Amino acid sequence: APDGFWFPLGGLGELMDTMAQEIVAAGGEVIVDAPARRIDLSSGRVHAVDVSVDGESHRIDTSDLVLAIPAGLAARMAEPAAPERVTPRVEMRAVAIVYLALPRSRVTPEPWIQVDDPHTPFSRAFEPSNWSREMAPEGRTVMGLECYCSARDDDPVWSLSDEELARACAASMVEPLGWIDGVAAQAAELVEVIRIANAYPSPDLAQVTAVGAPATWLATQTGVNLARGSAVIDAIEAGEAAAERILSGHAESLTG
Secondary structure (H helix, E strand, O other): OOOOOOOOOOOOHHHHHHHHHHHHHOOOOOOOOOOEEEEEOHHHEOOEEEEEEOOEEEEEEOOOEEEOOOHHHHHHHEEOOOOHHHOOOOOEEEEEEEEEEEOOOOOOOOOEEEOOOOOOOOOEEEOHHHOOHHHOOOOOEEEEEEEEEOOOOOOOOOOOOHHHHHHHHHHHHHOOOOOOOHHHHHHOEEEEEEEEEEEEEOOOHHHHHHHHHHHHHHOOOEOEEEOOOOOHHHHHHHHHHHHHHHHHHHHHHHHO
16 A cells, blocks of 8 residues: 555464454464365255365365355355356466565565556566565565466466566566566576465456356355455455454344
């Protein structure tokens, strides 16, 4: 934000860690590495979620469910199966996020930069040390470079190896962007490349109805609460709102 913003010293993961600690302190349980496989939505309301823990299926009975995963994915887990119109095929785009470490304290003064240049493999750059100096060692910084593409062998970005993509990103920060010089580009170290084949729906107006169909249908299922957000803060606010709806509903049933 132009006037600045608060950011956890050790990164956004501190928010999730704190939430988990508060849940446990309140008598709840946090289970990780337990992917959901099935959502029981018999008779138009939620009854249970099946999760996989160490390869074994476990059923968690519940009358209230907060969904923070993509609505399309949740709808495809529904049993009985959701109507076919609810889960249409949606064209997705991939992203390869390249993390480069550079031997300098800062590349730009900005936390995020949108890049619109066909000669640059990435479309957005972020520099975590501009959120918090705790995010990088003294005298060093890390650039996160988001390369949007298609998960195909013939895609000019996706088809590159991690090392080739890293070199292309470093070179583009020299020319055409002019953020660093050639010496710094040579010194850039590849930390990792995260590849997500189906990261986002392609930004196509023809897909608006299809993209929104799963969420529209899930909203009609009793006990299902959507906590969607395109950014972390949006997701947290949506989750808080969902929790408030559930808790207020239980309070009303107890007093009624």
